[in-house]
Amino acid sequence: MAPSEASGYGIVAKILHWLIFSLLAVQYAIGSIMPHIGRKTLNEGWVSWHFSVGAAILFFIVIRLVWRMLHPVPLIPTMAPWERAVSGITHWSLYILVLVMTLLGWAATNSRGWDVILFGVIPLPKISPTGSDWGHECGDIHNILVYVLVGFILIHVAGALYHYFVKRDQVVGRMLFASNR
C-alpha cells in the first residue's frame, strides 16, 4: 500500500462528505420552492439563497476533490469486481455531476446579469456574459441534470443499504463518525 493510502476515511473526508450531503439537501429544497427563474425574476429571497448555497457547494466540492486526490482511500478488499466497477462509476459520477451542476448554475446566473458571491463576501468572476444564449442553455441543462444527480444519489444510497443489510460489511460504518477505520 502506498504511504499516502489509508485503510479508511479520515475526519476531513467524513466532514466534507456529510457537509456536502447536507448542503445538497438544502439546495435541492431551495431549488424546488424558489420561483422559476424568468425574465422578471428578482435576485432576492430563495433565488438569492440558491446562488449562495450553490457557491458554497462549489467551494467545498473543489476542496473535497483536491483532498480526495491527496488522500485516496481504497475500496474494501472483499468487494467483487462488478461491485468495484459500480462503486467507482457512481462515486466519480457524483463528484463530476456536482461540480458540473454548480458551474452550469454559475454560468446561468451570470447570463441573467447577476453575480455569484461566495459566502456573501467574495464576488466570483463572470463566466458568461449577460444575456448570452449559451448561458441560458446552461440553465436548461442545469435543470435537467438535477434529475440525473438525484438518480445517482439514489443508486449510491441503494449501494449503502446493500452493504449494510445484505453484505453486512464495514462499508457504511467507515463513512460514519463513530468509526475510526
Ligand code: HEM
Ligand atoms: C449541485 C448543486 C445544485 C443543485 C442540486 C441545484 C438545484 C436546482 C434546482 C432543483 C433548480 C430548479 C429547476 C427547475 O426549476 O426546474 C435549479 C435552478 C437553477 N439554479 Fe441550481 N442547483 C445547484 C447549484 C446551483 C448553483 C451553484 C447556481 C449558481 C451559482 C445555481 C443557479 C441556478 C439557476 C440560475 C437556476 C434557474 C435555471 C434556469 O431556469 O435558467 N444552481 N437548481
Ligand code: HEM
Ligand atoms: C444518506 C445518504 C448517503 C449515504 C448513506 C452515503 C454513504 C456513503 C458511504 C458509506 C461511503 C463510503 C464508500 C466506501 O467506503 O467504499 C460513501 C462514499 C462517497 N459518497 Fe456518499 N452517502 C450518502 C450521500 C452522498 C451524497 C448526497 C453524495 C453526493 C456528492 C455522496 C458522494 C459520495 C462519494 C463521491 C463517495 C466516494 C468517496 C471516495 O472518493 O472514496 N454521498 N458514501
